[in-house]
Amino acid sequence: MSLQDYSVTRSSPAARIAALCALVGLALLIAAPWWAGRADLRLMGELFLYLSLASLWNLMAGYAGLVSVGQQAFVGFGGYMLFALTMFAGLHPLAAIALAGVLGALVSVPVAVLIFRLRGAYFAIGTWVIAEVFRLGFAQVSALGGGSGSSLPVAIVKSLASKRAMREALSYWLALGAAVLVIATIYLFLRSRKGLALTAIRDNELAAGSLGIDIWRTKFTVYVVTSAMTAMIGALIFLQKLRISPDAAFSVNDWTAFVIFIVVIGGIGTIEGPIIGTLLFFALRETLADLGTTYLIVLGAVAIVMMLKAPKGVWGLIRTRFDLQLFPLGYRVVKRAEHKGQND
Amino acid sequence: MPEPILKTHNLAAHYGDFQALYGLDLEIHQGEVLAIIGSNGAGKTTLMRSLTGLIRNAPGQISYNGQDISTLRADQVASLGLAMVPEGRQLFPSLSVKENLMIGAQVGRKGPWDLAAVYRLFPILNERKDQPSTSLSGGQQQMVAIGRALMANPDLILFDEISLGLAPIIIKDIYDALPGIIGEGMSAVIVEQDIAKALSVSSRLYCLQEGRISLEGASDTVSRDEISRAYFGIK
Amino acid sequence: MDWVNAIVQGTLLGGLYALFAAGLSLIFGVMRLVNIAHGDLIVLGAYLGLTVTAATGLHPLLALLLVVPTMAAIGYVLQRGLLNQTLGDDLLPPLLVTFGLSVILQNTLLEVYSADPQKISAGALETASVQLGGLSLGVLPLFTFGLAIAVIWGLQWMFYRTAMGRAFRAVSDNQDIAQLMGLNRRHVFGLAMALALGVTAIAGILLGIRTSFDPAIGGGRLIFGFEAVIIGGLGNLWGTLAGGVILGVAQTVGAKIDPGWQILSGHLAFLLILAIRPNGLFPRISA
Numbered sequence: 001m002s003l004q005d006y007s008v009t010r011s012s013p014a015a016r017i018a019a020l021c022a023l024v025g026l027a028l029l030i031a032a033p034w035w036a037g038r039a040d041l042r043l044m045g046e047l048f049l050y051l052s053l054a055s056l057w058n059l060m061a062g063y064a065g066l067v068s069v070g071q072q073a074f075v076g077f078g079g080y081m082l083f084a085l086t087m088f089a090g091l092h093p094l095a096a097i098a099l100a101g102v103l104g105a106l107v108s109v110p111v112a113v114l115i116f117r118l119r120g121a122y123f124a125i126g127t128w129v130i131a132e133v134f135r136l137g138f139a140q141v142s143a144l145g146g147g148s149g150s151s152l153p154v155a156i157v158k159s160l161a162s163k164r165a166m167r168e169a170l171s172y173w174l175a176l177g178a179a180v181l182v183i184a185t186i187y188l189f190l191r192s193r194k195g196l197a198l199t200a201i202r203d204n205e206l207a208a209g210s211l212g213i214d215i216w217r218t219k220f221t222v223y224v225v226t227s228a229m230t231a232m233i234g235a236l237i238f239l240q241k242l243r244i245s246p247d248a249a250f251s252v253n254d255w256t257a258f259v260i261f262i263v264v265i266g267g268i269g270t271i272e273g274p275i276i277g278t279l280l281f282f283a284l285r286e287t288l289a290d291l292g293t294t295y296l297i298v299l300g301a302v303a304i305v306m307m308l309k310a311p312k313g314v315w316g317l318i319r320t321r322f323d324l325q326l327f328p329l330g331y332r333v334v335k336r337a338e339h340k341g342q343n344d
Numbered sequence: 345m346p347e348p349i350l351k352t353h354n355l356a357a358h359y360g361d362f363q364a365l366y367g368l369d370l371e372i373h374q375g376e377v378l379a380i381i382g383s384n385g386a387g388k389t390t391l392m393r394s395l396t397g398l399i400r401n402a403p404g405q406i407s408y409n410g411q412d413i414s415t416l417r418a419d420q421v422a423s424l425g426l427a428m429v430p431e432g433r434q435l436f437p438s439l440s441v442k443e444n445l446m447i448g449a450q451v452g453r454k455g456p457w458d459l460a461a462v463y464r465l466f467p468i469l470n471e472r473k474d475q476p477s478t479s480l481s482g483g484q485q486q487m488v489a490i491g492r493a494l495m496a497n498p499d500l501i502l503f504d505e506i507s508l509g510l511a512p513i514i515i516k517d518i519y520d521a522l523p524g525i526i527g528e529g530m531s532a533v534i535v536e537q538d539i540a541k542a543l544s545v546s547s548r549l550y551c552l553q554e555g556r557i558s559l560e561g562a563s564d565t566v567s568r569d570e571i572s573r574a575y576f577g578i579k
Numbered sequence: 580m581d582w583v584n585a586i587v588q589g590t591l592l593g594g595l596y597a598l599f600a601a602g603l604s605l606i607f608g609v610m611r612l613v614n615i616a617h618g619d620l621i622v623l624g625a626y627l628g629l630t631v632t633a634a635t636g637l638h639p640l641l642a643l644l645l646v647v648p649t650m651a652a653i654g655y656v657l658q659r660g661l662l663n664q665t666l667g668d669d670l671l672p673p674l675l676v677t678f679g680l681s682v683i684l685q686n687t688l689l690e691v692y693s694a695d696p697q698k699i700s701a702g703a704l705e706t707a708s709v710q711l712g713g714l715s716l717g718v719l720p721l722f723t724f725g726l727a728i729a730v731i732w733g734l735q736w737m738f739y740r741t742a743m744g745r746a747f748r749a750v751s752d753n754q755d756i757a758q759l760m761g762l763n764r765r766h767v768f769g770l771a772m773a774l775a776l777g778v779t780a781i782a783g784i785l786l787g788i789r790t791s792f793d794p795a796i797g798g799g800r801l802i803f804g805f806e807a808v809i810i811g812g813l814g815n816l817w818g819t820l821a822g823g824v825i826l827g828v829a830q831t832v833g834a835k836i837d838p839g840w841q842i843l844s845g846h847l848a849f850l851l852i853l854a855i856r857p858n859g860l861f862p863r864i865s866a
Contacts, residue, residue: 067674069615114850117857118809120670121613125805126853129846132802136843252798257682264675293686300682307675308664398755418758427759434756438748447749450742451761496761 006335010328018326029176033169045172045240047282048179052233053255054262054274055182056226062269063190063198064222065205067120069256070127073111073134074104074227076249078234080138083244086156088143093160097174097235104231105224112223116216128252135250149245157242171240178236182229187271187327198222202269253296264303267313271327276315346374347410349500349531350395350426355405357390357555364390366555372500377532379542379563382552383575388535389431391552392504396428397421408500423451427498431505431535433489435477442473444488448495455497456527462491465521483514490518490525500531507538519545539571553577582835584714589831591716593824594724595789598782599804600811600819601730602775608814609751609771610666612673616681618801620776623684624650624783625792626692629699639701639784647780654776655769662772663765681797688794699787723785727823730778731816737774747771799842806849812859821860825852 032041053071060066081100085091091099115126139147161167189195197218200208209215234255238244248254258281266277288295310317318324348371357365365387372378382388393399395406397418405414413421427448435444445462463470466487472480477488486506493501507515515538522545526532536542543549543563551559551574559566559574572578603617614620627649631642661680665672707718738744750757750767758764786792786800803826811822826845833844852859 061671065670067671069678114853117853121615121674122805122809124615124674125613125802128798129802129806129849132799133843133846133850136846140839140843257678260675260678268671293689296686297683297690300679300686304661304676304679304683307672307679311672396759398758417763418755419761419763422759422761430756430759434753436749436752436756438752439745443745443748446742447745447757447760447762450746492760 006333008331009334010331012325012328012332014324015326015328026180030173032176033165033172038168041168041172042240043282045175047278048175049233049237049240050258050262050281051179051274051278052175052182053230053259054266054278055179055186055271056230056233057259058263058268058270058274059186059189060222060226062263062273063202064219065202066219066223067124068127069124069252069260070129070131071227071230071259072250072252072255073127073131074108074230075234075237075255076131076134076138076246077107078104078231078236079238079244079249080144081231082235082238083144083150083152087153093156093239097232097239100235101228101232104234105228108224108227111227112220116220116223131250131252135246138249139246145245147246149243149248151243152239160239171236174236174239178233182233183271183275185229187329190271190329194218194221257296257299261299261303263313265306265313267315267319269312270315270319271329272319272325273313273315277313280314348372349374349409351407352395353405353407355391355394355401357387357394357399357401359390364555365394368555368557370550370557370560372531372533373548375529375531376548377526377534377546379546379549380533380535380552381537381539381542381549381571381575383537385554386552387555388552389504390555392428392431392502392535395421395502396426422496423453425453425497425499426502427493427496427500428502429486429489429493429504429506431508433482433485435485435488435492437476437478439477440474441469441477441480441488444477445469445491445495448492451496453497457494457497459495462494465494465525466491482510483518486510486514486518494525498530500533501526502533502535504535505537506534507536507541515541539575551575582832585831585835586828587714587716588720589828590824591720591724592827592831593807593820594720594727594827595782595785596803596807596823596826597727597820598723598730598778598785598823599800600807600823601727601734601816602779602782603801603804604808604813604816604819605734605775605778606771607808609747610768611751612662612666613677614662614680615674615677615801616684616797617677617779617804618799619681619684619688619794619797620650620779621783621786621800621804622688622792622794622797623653624776624780625699625787626688626697626783627780628784628787629697632699639699639788640704643781643784646784647777650780650783651773651777654772654774654779657776658769658772659765663768666768685794685797692794694793694795696791696793697787698791699784701788705788719785719789723789726781726785727820730781731820734774734778734816743770803845806845809859810849810852812862814863815859815861818859818861818863825860 032044036044053075057068057071060068078100081103082093082096085096085099086093111130115123115130118126138144144150157167161170190199197208197213200211200213201215201218205215238249262277262281263274265280266275267273284299288298306313312320350372352368352370355365355368356363368391380388380391390399394401397413397416397420401414403414404412407413408424408426413424436447439447442459445459468484469487469491472484477485480488490506506518519541534542534546546563549561549563549566550557551571553574554577558577559570561570599621603614606612606614624646627646628639628642631637631645632639635642661676662673665676704719708715709718709721738747746762746767749760750762750764754764806826807822808819809822810825811818811820825848829848830841830845834841
């Protein structure tokens with residue numbers, strides 16, 4: 001028995017199979033406008049957008065330890081930027097979405113400088129205050145409809161594509177593309193050195209700091225990048241909705257509560273978690289939605305029970321039980337295949 | 345031979361996957377002063393935490409006055425008359441000297457020790473009674489910690505490394521006061537790295553080494569050689 | 580004179596905000612827990628006050644005698660039954676569990692009481708006023724401010740002069756050693772939460788008399804309480820009163836400039852203080 005009998009690898013049979021399935025699945029999903037009905041297409045688009053929001057929130061909270069209950073600030077900001085840039089600057093919606101991301105990044109810098117002065121739960125509430133400031137601020141802008149909001153002009157809507165079917169397909173592909181982009185970005189980031197630093201911070205901030213990792217800078221970067229992408233998703237969301245108002249744009253329930261539940265139930269601190277969580281969330285919603293407030297009570301109760309009994313979420317349970325990792329991130333030691341004819 | 349006030353049976357302790365204590369069988373006799381010596385990491389503080397209930401134990405491992413206290417919570421064990429002077433003093437920073445002493449009496453046990461008695465023992469504490477406890481010198485803080493444990497009027501008092509971080513002259517003063525503290529009927533355990541001091545006040549000793557008892561003997565007859573070997577684990 | 584009036588009204592409003600914040604501050608001080616459901620618990624207090632006054636015909640201030648013990652009992656059960664399990668080094672569980680609790684509370688209130696705005700009627704108290712130096716001051720705001728001072732004074736007295744307060748401070752300093760002294764920390768934490776919710780009940784009923792309320796306003800009240808605590812500085816109850824006053828004044832002065840700017844001015848004042856004095860004005864402990 002010697003070292004040559006073992007190798008260190010990131011991949012595993014499960015990960016390879018999952019990658020294959022993902023490619024096949026992706027091809028199917030891209031083809032969806034041809035095989036799915038209108039309502040299903042809309043539902044899937046919504047699912048991908050929630051998946052993106054959840055993955056981003058998970059990056060911040062599960063990896064960087066920045067628990068925010070105020071991400072709706074950037075969702076709404078992105079939405080309003082879409083409306084403002086298309087209506088007043090004459091930009092094409094797609095360009096507006098990209099620019100909304102850039103503006104989101106710029107705005108998040110002074111915000112981060114302010115709220116990084118707070119820690120833990122106080123940081124969380126601080127993010128909520130920021131969201132409220134955004135909400136109240138935008139409600140004062142009469143050009144964008146003030147407190148009651150405004151609708152996206154038909155001309156702008158038609159600039160996407162003249163036929164409705166084409167527009168719906170485009171919306172869907174944008175949502176799918178966003179989800180793929182977000183998850184790919186997160187995965188590549190976590191595989192990089194910066195990502196390793198982040199995982200170190202998550203596991204033990206004190207030890208990471210003593211190793212020379214710039215904690216503040218790393219968290220700051222994650223916050224800015226996450227907020228920028230959240231703003232882009234927000235722009236996409238309101239491109240689909242075609243109408244914006246301060247209460248809808250900055251709703252705690254829609255953009256934070258649901259997102260948090262998705263991540264907690266799916267599994268915080270893993271890439272697979274938000275995927276599972278989003279699927280479960282939508283399955284739950286389709287079956288329970290008629291119950292209105294009861295549905296939210298059930299959601300809240302499930303989240304509490306999960307946090308207490310299974311803090312790593314559904315994916316955490318699966319992962320511990322079967323030692324599975326679909327996105328190859330960790331390293332593992334594998335025994336090389338036996339050579340025939342060699343005896344110990 | 346009267347019943348031991350405390351007896352452990354195959355006492356084990358783990359921190360996650362790491363085992364700190366391996367099947368200890370020890371006894372503390374009524375009214376005696378027992379020394380427990382050992383180097384850093386030998387398991388002395390883990391043993392103290394197990395006895396006082398700060399660590400979860402499996403049932404049947406510790407009996408106190410004949411009662412199985414293995415699974416009791418620390419506050420329950422305290423109410424039975426077991427008090428500890430913790431390693432590093434660990435006074436409450438938000439409380440004054442007097443309040444630290446009063447908290448010691450929280451268990452509500454009757455006995456000779458009250459504020460007046462503690463002030464008689466350590467008069468300097470009366471002078472500084474309203475000051476924040478952490479503003480005192482190391483030796484004075486140790487006095488507060490000892491006083492705090494006495495206020496519980498315990499039957500068994502554990503002293504966990506009381507000489508740590510103190511100047512030799514202060515250590516001498518405190519050890520000189522010990523016989524007066526451990527009055528009639530009280531049993532005591534002195535956990536120490538300073539072997540000479542531990543032997544000077546105790547009648548019996550155990551030596552711990554890597555979570556096991558490596559020596560048991562009478563303090564006045566055990567030889568330096570035996571202790572060295574047991575302390576360092578030399579066979 | 581108008582400005583003086585705005586400042587005075589803001590100061591009195593600060594009393595209500597200090598009451599919002601007192602429970603939050605107490606819990607953080609004893610067990611380092613920030614309860615995201617705190618605002619919704621204030622609203623729960625208001626609804627309990629509403630139900631008790633409707634069922635018994637009692638004046639709301641007398642209803643306090645029933646609602647305060649009820650909320651205290653709820654607090655004890657909540658802490659021992661649920662929140663004690665979340666305490667530890669990890670910051671995620673208490674945050675996410677209290678967030679889930681907030682959602683459950685809001686929606687339960689929605690189910691039971693509907694979304695219609697409600698108000699607790701207190702008869703003459705609602706509109707009575709006294710003339711003081713050319714200003715017309717409402718009796719209710721004056722009473723609220725006075726009550727805030729009394730409550731904070733009472734909490735300080737309890738903390739520094741009683742055995743229970745000693746126990747709170749000891750357990751918050753060092754849980755292990757406090758256990759060695761015979762303190763059952765689960766019970767002590769339960770008592771702390773009971774006390775905090777008792778104070779919160781007072782805040783809720785005074786809120787309910789003053790303005791109309793509905794299940795959704797909890798989040799806003801949490802934010803006001805939180806801002807008062809941060810402005811005033813952590814670990815200092817009198818600081819929290821000062822923080823509440825500053826917040827109240829910022830709001831009323833902002834409203835004077837433009838009615839739509841009332842709440843926003845409060846937030847901006849908070850952010851300003853956060854920028855120049857991140858630890859608050861009179862901090863005793865750091866976050």
